Amino acid sequence: MFGEHELKTQFIKIADKKIHLLEDKGGVVRYRRDEVEKIIKSNGEKLKILPSPAVGYGVRLLMVKFREPVVVPPQESLGGFVEAPVEIDVKVGELSIDHFIVGREKYALYGTLEAGIICRYHVSPFYAEEPESLGVAELIVSNPSSDWKSLEKIIIPVKGSSMYYTKERAYYPLIIVTLKNHVPEVNNTGKPPKEGLNAVGDRLPLPDFLMRW
Template sequence: MFGEHELKTQFIRIADKKIHLLEEKGGIIRYRRENVEKLIKNSGEKLKVLPSPALGYGVRLLMVKFKEPLVIPPRDSITGFVEAPVEIDVKVGDLTIDHFIVGKEKYALYGTLEAGVICRYHVSSFYTEEPESIGMAKLIVSNPSPEWKSLERVVIPIRGTSMYYESTKAYYPLLVVTIKNHNPEVNNTGKPPKEGLSAVGEGLSLPNFLMRW
């Protein structure tokens, strides 16, 4: 699924979508996906199917609500995974020839009607072991305070983020959530969540995001 594919007759399945490559005369490859169709002159390059952050209509934040809120003891932490939506970039060389969304596309308002922002929205359990999902994020949730803390959701800065992948899974960078007071602070570290993954982007940290609401 993710990674490089030969430009030859084949099907490439990505979750609920399917890409069809068809060899034609003169070194031409016909690319089809639903109502998208392109003709590619085969020069020996490979087709790259890469994960992309779930920006949708141009949002900068992804809000993941936990099915079961986390409760963390004082001066303790918990590490786990959440499922997260991703989008797909299809490239030849450095040129994007197709971009699409897999799964259902949902949005929600984060904050108040007067000062809030629209963000991508997803509901997920918090898993202590990596789930079987096409897209996910690894979280380290830390409570350095002397009090018990609860966390019901995480709001992740995703515009400009790097992404990581292996053949069947896509990952957001490692996320560190620190609950200092009443406002959790989210750090998109830019770092891979585990070893052995391929990278899309430079792996740079994004500015921390303070969850005020």
């Protein structure tokens, strides 16, 4: 699925979408996906299918609501995983020839009606071990305070985020949540959540986000 594919006749299935490549005369390959069709002149370059952050119509934040709130004792931390939506970018060389969303697309308002922000939205259990879903984010929830803390959701900065992948799964960078002063602070570190992953984009952190609501 993710990674490089020969420009030859084949079907490539990605979640609920299917890409059809069809070789034609003169070294031409027809690319089809739903209503999208492109004609590619083959020169030995491979087609690249890469994960992309779930920014939808241009949002910069992803809200993941935990199916069950997470409770962390004072001076301790909890590591785990959540499912996270991703988008798909299809490239030849460095040219993007197609970009699409897989699965159901949802949005939510974070904050007040007057000052809130529209986010991509997803509900996920909090997993102790990596789930077998298309998109995954690893979290470290740290509580440096002297009080017990509860967390019901996380707001992840995703616009401009690097991504990581294996053949079957896409990963957001490691996300660190610090629970302090009643305002959780979220850090998209830009770092791979584990070794051996392929990278898309610069491995740079994004500005920390303060969850005021």
